[in-house]
Amino acid sequence: MERVFASEDDIGTSFEPISDYYIEPKTSLVESSLRVLKHNDIFAVLDSYGDIGVGPEGPEGLFLRDTRHLSKFDLRFEGRRPLFLGSAVEADNASLSADSTNPDIHLGAGIFIPRDAIAMERTKLLFEAGCYERVGFFNYDHQKRRFRIAIHFDADFRDLFEVRGMHRKARGTRAACVVGHERVELRYEGLDKINRYTILDFSPAPQYLDTKKAEFDFALQPGEKCSILVSVACGNGEASEPLRFLTAYRGARRSLKALTRNIATVESSNVVFNEIACRATSDVYTLVSQTEAGLYPYAGIPWFSTIFGRDGIITAMMMLWIDPMIAKGVLLYLAGTQARHVDLEAGAEPGKILHEVRHGEMANLKEVPFGRCYTTVDATPLFVMLAGLYFERTGDRTTIETIWPNIEAALLWCDTSGDKDKDGFVEYFRESEAGLVNQGWKDSDDSIFHADGSKAQGPIALCEVQGYVYAAKRAASTLARTLGRAALAENLDAQSETLRQRFHDAFWCEEIGTYALALDGAKRQCRVRSSNAGHALFTGIADLAYAARVADSLTSPEAFSGWGIRTIFQGESRYNPISYHNGSIWPHDNALIAAGFDRYGLKAQAAKVFSAMFDAASNQDLRRLPELFCGFGRRPRRGPTDYPVACAPQAWASAAPFTMLSACIGLSLRHDSNEIHFTDPRLPDFLDDLTIRNLQLGETRADIRLCRDGADVTVSVLSRNGPARIVQVK
Structure with missing residues (x-):
């Protein structure tokens, strides 16, 4: 494959070969407000309504193990899209809530439903290998209202790499059937001989149901309400029965609470920082999946919701003071998948650690070389x-x-x-x-x-x-x-x-x-x-x-955009602030550099990076740091420029604030001396005080407060249960 670069006057043309696996982006992930949900191996990319596949071809869908199991899910009120009021992913990322109402509806023969008569509230969540939704309707009008709700659905069973833009010469076979009055089964027999399925169950039973659409007729008195429950089960082989909505809802919430029950948490005097820290925590544990070896943070949604060796390791490093169980799971999983033989196509050599795992049809058929890949x-x-x-x-x-x-x-x-x-x-x-x-x-x-x-x-x-x-x-x-x-x-x-x-x-x-x-x-x-x-x-x-010279270079105007440190400095031959790696800004990269500044006692530089990333996150949707953003210089009254196909959430970007924070406060936990150290702690200007709760070392749990007075920071122990010493080193 070749890409052509031409001068403005078309004098001379050069050809630069690119990877056979280069994927040309067909849509930007930031041009619309996408919402994401995930539980273990299943994830969903939804529009702000909670729908899938309403607009032009894009990344929306319900995905399981690199296959899109739902490519369309579109709710209509009397044939029209409802009027959007607002939506939000809950703070713990367990569910999406979306509110809408009916548009003005003219049904003929003098029948009219005025706008805003019927309120619609949708709650959508993922649990195990299923998607569960409750759509509630409430009649706020002063008279009885009859209306029809239609849900259009489809499953294209496309491989994730197809969704990203790759083309295939052949695909497997799809089939669909209606089972009884309330179930539709969509199936796909792949060229890899794996039978994949998507099963939709509706309650109450629709008035009309086929393999593409379910229709419901309702009549609500003033102040009356009703609801539709939809369960979508995904998997391979024999179909499993979906759970009830409330069972799935409780299960999703309880699983997230169990993951975070024993972690350290932070809160501060800055409300915005608290929102950033809360979102970062939720995002990390949304991406964490349970494997046979323990916890493992999947890399990012939508393109990298799977195991990556490098990403998992670095995320585990960043979260080590918050929750060492992530590191334990990563170590055990990667030890169990360590290469033992030479496989040049997979990049495997004895002792080498895994790069990436894929489970989709294209990986199984080796149409992409990422089934179990060691090329890192x-x-x-x-x-x-x-x-x-x-x-x-x-x-x-x-x-x-x-x-x-x-x-x-x-x-x-x-x-x-x-x-x-x-x-x-x-x-x-x-x-x-x-x-x-x-x-x-x-x-x-x-x-x-x-x-x-x-x-x-x-x-x-x-x-x-x-x-x-x-x-x-x-x-x-x-x-x-x-x-x-x-x-x-x-x-x-x-x-x-x-x-x-x-x-x-x-x-x-x-x-x-x-x-x-x-x-x-x-x-x-x-x-x-x-x-x-x-x-x-x-x-x-x-x-x-030479450490100070390296730091001076990294914080120079050519490197530091005002939002963070660029991957490649401005002025270098391939510098491009819109590129993936040659001038963009990656939060995890900045976090590791901030940790490096701390190692060499360069606290002011660490605080500078942390402050820039705080400002960047403050300007992001949901206070969420994305995988990367563009490296343009900071301009007044504008946030950082989004990168068009950045994953969000991305595990190591979500974990980055915790590394930058620990770098500034000089936090280290050592089991050998049973001591928690704060070495030359500094708080950036946006933090006057910080409280760390449930910080654990061995048998000790402690709540610790840091307060800034000018350039000085004092460390106070609010509570301690256990023998560990807490030491401030100036």
Whole structure:
């Protein structure tokens, strides 16, 4: 596939190849107010009414395991769309509530229903593998009103990649039938020989029902009400019976409460920040799914509602002080799916950690190479890094002993298959036509390049990946000592120190005043100023004497837009503030950089990033930080510019505020000393005081308050149940 770039006067044309799996966006996710719901493997993208598929082709639908099980669900009042009044996803993301009323209706023969006579309230939720809705009607008119409600529905059973814009040469077979007076079964036999179904149940039984439409006739006296209940069950193979609406409603609420019952929470003097923190918490736990290994945060809705190794690991890191159970689930799942054999098409090599899992028809048929995919260079060292952080936080030796063989296998991969040319750096290159060209978190085809804009040729050693390997080996050293492997620990210490020294010599670029983006296959620096250098601060591999220069670079006007730090600095050859990775702003990227600032004692810089992200979230719908937004400079009386196909919610974006907060207040929890530390705590200008409740370390639970007086912050213990010490370090 080729993309054409032409000059304005059409003099000269250049051709730049792009990935076979590049998907051209057909619609913007931000041009309309979409609402999303999720429970485990099922998620819904709805319009503001709670409907699906009313407008032009878009991302709306009810999806289960990468298949769209409902492509149309459109409620009509006497053949017309109701008048929209408002809608909102509840604070815990458990359900959508939407209010509307009837338009003026002329039925002929002098029959007229005036606007606003009938109020309609819709409540929609997901639970297990089903979607449940209650539509309530109330007659506010002074006389009896008769009206007809129609619900149009359909299931195209398209693969998620088709919904995104990919084309297929052939598809399976659809079938539909009416069962009794109140049920419709929609079925699809895929080319992968899996039988998928969508079953709709209506109560009361409609007056008319076929495989595309249900119609209900109502007559309401003044002040009288009635309702329609719709249950939609999705799955494979034999159909399961849907639950009753109230059973599903209670189940959805109880499952969310159970997930968050023991987590730490934050509240402050700033009402807007409280809304941001509440939304962030709800979004993280909406994306968390229960796997056979424990909790796992799916990456994002709509395009990435599945397991991603890198995203899950980084989200777990960010949530570690809030809830270490997420990290435990991530570690156990990724240990259980660690590659054990070579599979070039999947990017698998022994010891390598998973990149992505897909369950749809196209993945099953290998029309897309993402069924179980390992084409990522960074998830493997990040896995070891997370294991070390989890143990530091919890002291959970049992889990570490369980996954220790996986940690050793991951370290071995870093030293063997991960080091393609045996130069001591972990690299990647595309070993299969089905694989990704770039395999770090910036995995666009054009995201790794030289100063002149030419693409780097592999094997490519990314700046941040060397930091991850360094942190992984330091973490593994601590774990090895804990498990009585002193000789291995000393060897890992020596390896990490050698890597630290070699990294600085190979990656520091005086010409640009920061670490190079990458080294190409010829060991030439990609002399490009990028946010990647901030990850060298996050992992601690950056030379202490140069840390302030890296920070100055990252907070310069070329990097810092006013809303956050750009992925690529303004002025670089491929800088584009509307691009996915070459000038946009990613909240998780900024959060890791803020953590890096904290590591090197650069509190003012951490607070600057946190304040920018707070302002960005304040301007977002639902106070929700999206996956990314455009890198345009901040302008008066305007919020940040949305990226057209950004996922929202996105797990690591939702978790980002908690990392930025912990960076500013210098929070660390250490099981070995049984101490909760606040090192040189700072509160940004938008926070005068902050209360953390139910902060846990071992057997201790504590409520702690931080108050700002100018530049000083005092830490007070409101309550403590347990032996842990709470220490403020100036």
